[in-house]
Amino acid sequence: MKPNWNIRIAMAVLAVLIAFRPGIGGAVTAEKPVGNDLEVLLVVDETLSMSALDYAGARSRLEGVREDLTEITKALPYARFGMIGFGHDAKVDLAFTDSRAAVQRAITGITREPMMAGTGTTMDRPLDLMTTVLSQAARQHPDRRRVVIFLSDGENTKAGARQRSFSVAKKYVDDGAVLGYGTSQGGRMPTGGEPPWTFVRNLATGEDARSRIDETNLKKIAGQLGVDYAYRGGTGSLTDWAVGLSHDSQNLTEDGKDDFELYWILAILLAALALVELRLDVLAWREAKEVAG
DSSP: OOOOHHHHHHHHHHHHHHHTOOEEEEEOOSSOOTTTTEEEEEEEEOSGGGGOSOBTTTBOHHHHHHHHHHHHHHHOTTSEEEEEEESSSEEEEEEEEOOHHHHHHHHHTOOOOOGGGOSOOOTTTTHHHHHHHHHHHHHHOTTSEEEEEEEEOOOOOSTTOOOOOGGGGGGGOSEEEEEEOOOSSOEEOBOSSSSSOOBOBOTTTSSBOEEOOOHHHHHHHHHHHTOEEEEOSSOSOOHHHHHHHHHTOTTSOTTSSEEEEOHHHHHHHHHHHHHHHHHHHHHHHHHHHHHHO
16 A cells, blocks of 8 residues: 555644644633733932922822822732932832832832932932842843833932933833923922921022923933823823833733634644554555465
């Protein structure tokens, strides 16, 4: 009996197809966290000017920061968060963690620096620490995506200071945003304590000092980091934007479902053809033996 070349050709084609592990989208995964490959670094301006009372009317800018960060973290329940606060210096307020309780404590604890600590503001004060934290995260977990959220009024008040470019950190940033707080009219800054407040004075004029947002600078920082800029005045939700960060995750297919693999079906067909081929070979051997006998 001659070899059945049709069967052998079919087996060869199936073997090639199996090697490519074909699949189709649509298998729903159970209990697979969305966004668990994100490391989100929050960089928070805690300088005196962030206490100015011009957020959503007459509230503190830092109140807006705390509200926005609470909303963002709720939208990303499986991400890891870290936080840097900066004023007269920069410090790590929270190392990267997936503990929701620790993240919320850090957000609740955001306060402006002591009034006498300020020596003038420069927006690049956290830059070195940011770059170090992000580069270490990239080395330790290269498979994770790094998101930076920079929250500030953008105001440089240190005389003679030249702001360095944030582009040095861009290579470590996959996504993020610069969020701006304050108004162009400016807000007065309480000296501290509870109302009724006294306010920081402008020593040159003797009047209450006012801090004003510098959106031009904030947009420049956003461009250098390669992220978007958004003004935050007390309206508009950040939830959809934050959820979009998790949807960019590579641990799910685009429609939020895993591929359904088909190679195992092809493997069953290959095994069946192999059995047919084996049976034909046995029959051919018996036929040859009978002819020889």
